[in-house]
Amino acid sequence: MSTAMVFPGMGPATFAEVGKFMVVNPFAQARLAEAREVLGYDVLAAFSRSEDAYTEAAQVAFVVNSVALADWARQTLDVAPVLCAGPSNGLRAATAFSGALSFADTVRLTADLARWEAEYFAQADNADLVTHSFVRTPQEQLAEMLDELGERGEWAEVSSYLDPGFFMVSLRERNLDWFKQRIRDVGGYSMYTMRPAVHSALLEPQREHAAREIYPKYSFADPVLPVVADHDGTLVTTAAGMYELHMATFVRAVRWEAVVRTLREQGVTDVCVSGSDNLFRRLKSTKTFEVLAVDPDRALRHRRTLVRR
Structure with a gap:
């Protein structure tokens, strides 16, 4: 048996749906404390006030929860991944979990990108x-x-x-x-x-700005766990490859079946989908593996089972 950790792309996940997990789960509490230290504000409180699914606080909370759930799965369910994948916004959690960036830098990067995204899509030419x-x-x-x-x-x-x-x-x-x-x-x-749009050649100006103004502040390392590129299935094992993967996600389409093909070639039999997800774990191609869905509800149910015992 060989397992891959998959961090799903970001779908709408409100505070009402995931807030309890963030409050009571010790792995989430630990990651929230790191995020608060990095950003200088209470991510949980800011997320609870978010009126949009893709605010800065919501995007940071998604990374916090995805990584915290992977921490929980490793510790509680003995999940031992040999590589990971992070389609679309899941790349940010995969970057932290793989060791290509520290969690602190991943949080900073997520916040920086969210702020620029809001500014970019507020411009008249891009608003629609x-x-x-x-x-x-x-x-x-x-x-x-x-x-x-x-x-x-x-x-x-x-x-x-x-x-x-x-x-x-x-x-x-x-x-x-x-x-x-x-x-x-x-x-x-x-x-x-x-809203906003994702993964399009029309977003080349957004990619260029990020490459020029945002990413120079961050230094990638070789990932400890290889990362499967979501646009072509390439197995990324170097710091330079991780940087190029981040650049590609702005303008290259996600091709999930290419990721699945690489997972198969690498001998993966099981995938652990870590994060709030109603999509990737349900895809037909994903179901060709044994799928373990690790989301906030599962972690909370596990906690209730322990309490009853």
């Missing part, structure tokens, strides 16, 4: 960029939809290839209703829309 997820849509018909938009002079691009028929597409919000209707026309089903 969204990423829409949907299922049961053949790739050939998706290509036709994108061609239709292109013929109208409108931009759109695939941001994530998650499973056969399951995609995320970035586009202008003014085209979203039309796009949803076209998905229905081919028998597909729309799921949710993310």
